[in-house]
Amino acid sequence: MSFISSSIGRKVAMSLSALFLISFLLLHVAINLLSVVSAEMYNEASHFMGTNPIVQFVMQPILILGVLFHFIMGFVLEFQNKSARPVKYEMKNDQGNSSWLSRNMIYSGLVILAFLGLHFYDFWLPEIQYKYIEFQAPDEHRYFAELVHKFENPTRVGFYAVSFILLMMHLLHGFQSAFQSLGVNNKFTPGIKKTAWAFSVVVPLAFVFIALFHHFNH
Amino acid sequence: MDLKLKIWRQKNAAAKGKIVDYDISEVSSDMSFLEMLDVLNRELTEKGDEPVSFDHDCREGICGSCSLQINGRPHGPDGGTTTCQLHMRKFKDGDSIVIEPFRAKAFPIVKDLIIDRSAFDRVQHAGAFISVNTSGNTQDANATPINKGDADHAFDAASCIGCGACVAACKNASAMLFVSAKVSQYALLPQGQVEREKRVTDMVSQMDEEGFGACTNTGACEAECPKGISITNIARMNREFIGSNLKS
Numbered sequence: 001m002s003f004i005s006s007s008i009g010r011k012v013a014m015s016l017s018a019l020f021l022i023s024f025l026l027l028h029v030a031i032n033l034l035s036v037v038s039a040e041m042y043n044e045a046s047h048f049m050g051t052n053p054i055v056q057f058v059m060q061p062i063l064i065l066g067v068l069f070h071f072i073m074g075f076v077l078e079f080q081n082k083s084a085r086p087v088k089y090e091m092k093n094d095q096g097n098s099s100w101l102s103r104n105m106i107y108s109g110l111v112i113l114a115f116l117g118l119h120f121y122d123f124w125l126p127e128i129q130y131k132y133i134e135f136q137a138p139d140e141h142r143y144f145a146e147l148v149h150k151f152e153n154p155t156r157v158g159f160y161a162v163s164f165i166l167l168m169m170h171l172l173h174g175f176q177s178a179f180q181s182l183g184v185n186n187k188f189t190p191g192i193k194k195t196a197w198a199f200s201v202v203v204p205l206a207f208v209f210i211a212l213f214h215h216f217n218h
Numbered sequence: 219m220d221l222k223l224k225i226w227r228q229k230n231a232a233a234k235g236k237i238v239d240y241d242i243s244e245v246s247s248d249m250s251f252l253e254m255l256d257v258l259n260r261e262l263t264e265k266g267d268e269p270v271s272f273d274h275d276c277r278e279g280i281c282g283s284c285s286l287q288i289n290g291r292p293h294g295p296d297g298g299t300t301t302c303q304l305h306m307r308k309f310k311d312g313d314s315i316v317i318e319p320f321r322a323k324a325f326p327i328v329k330d331l332i333i334d335r336s337a338f339d340r341v342q343h344a345g346a347f348i349s350v351n352t353s354g355n356t357q358d359a360n361a362t363p364i365n366k367g368d369a370d371h372a373f374d375a376a377s378c379i380g381c382g383a384c385v386a387a388c389k390n391a392s393a394m395l396f397v398s399a400k401v402s403q404y405a406l407l408p409q410g411q412v413e414r415e416k417r418v419t420d421m422v423s424q425m426d427e428e429g430f431g432a433c434t435n436t437g438a439c440e441a442e443c444p445k446g447i448s449i450t451n452i453a454r455m456n457r458e459f460i461g462s463n464l465k466s
């Protein structure tokens with residue numbers, strides 16, 4: 001049996017892709033927070049990310065592959081796990097032994113997938129059209145205005161907020177769980193769990209704050 | 219006390235099972251859960267009905283054979299006990315109790331509440347052993363010094379009785395807690411080093427072949443384990459498996 005076809009190998013792969021996506025989230029929220037501080041700084045950082053060839057042609061494809069891999073492997077594992085118990089219990093009292101968050105990662109993940117669809121439609125597709133279909137000249141001042149325009153719609157802001165709450169729920173179990181899957185459960189585990197909890201709460205709330213800030217201030 | 223029992227009845231592996239209701243009265247709170255089922259079976263037998271088949275052997279929490287899903291939890295509502303250690307004082311007069319077999323593709327039902335757990339045996343046969351020269355000059359195990367911490371962890375892991383509660387509790391019917399306990403008890407000891415890398419790959423491979431699910435770290439297995447086996451063993455097995463694959 002190959003490593004990646006084994007149950008442990010697949011969990012290791014899920015964990016590594018999760019940690020990669022978590023590191024991307026940190027970068028993403030840091031750049032977005034600049035939009036609250038200064039439009040100029042946000043434009044500058046966005047222009048760099050949007051035009052730097054390493055970011056565009058190396059990091060971006062790796063990120064897209066990472067996202068696709070995490071979702072596809074998540075569905076593969078869910079299907080495999082469901083088939084391990086073909087006949088359901090008449091009564092199963094899971095509340096007594098595990099958290100709701102840990103048992104429902106697939107559902108929080110599905111909402112995040114729907115959100116990513118909207119997010120790509122909102123920001124990534126227009127960016128591709130601007131640069132590679134319409135071949136418009138680089139404009140390093142457009143990013144802040146585009147961001148503010150997107151957050152004018154209250155329905156979109158509401159969906160963003162709900163999605164980030166679901167992301168928080170996904171991270172609250174997933175972040176610390178990734179370390180367990182990688183075999184890390186030792187004296188550092190309490191610290192890892194606290195750090196993961198703080199990250200899982202603060203980062204999604206920061207995204208929600210950014211959306212609300214621009215909705216109500218512009 | 220008077221109780222209403224809802225018990226899974228299934229004639230054989232191929233038959234379709236269903237929940238059947240039974241009323242049982244004058245149950246003593248001093249009875250064990252299995253004694254209560256014994257009383258029910260005596261009543262059924264006296265009426266000429268088929269008694270409920272369930273597994274049991276030692277009735278003192280060691281053999282791991284009395285595995286039942288009681289009111290949605292493996293071995294019932296009490297923590298750190300097997301079904302045979304559960305007593306009727308944990309229930310109240312008038313309670314309704316749902317009794318089912320542990321459910322997993324790898325644990326097919328034989329009859330009523332009896333399941334076939336030979337998948338665990340096959341996982342153990344794949345690697346849960348050590349090779350020792352038995353030609354007459356075998357070294358005394360106590361002659362090899364072992365770090366106290368490692369000895370304690372190995373002993374804790376070895377206390378797994380293979381009851382299958384971890385599989386029953388896990389939403390994925392994963393056997394990782396059981397397999398990791400067996401991997402750990404050898405990986406931590408000097409006697410287990412010779413087959414260390416092959417052991418973990420062979421046992422994980424057999425575990426997957428049997429159709430158990432993967433671990434999603436819900437911790438349900440640890441919470442329901444009657445012997446308190448920790449999920450740190452699963453992390454250890456993951457490390458062993460990653461290390462083994464990196465070396466090969």
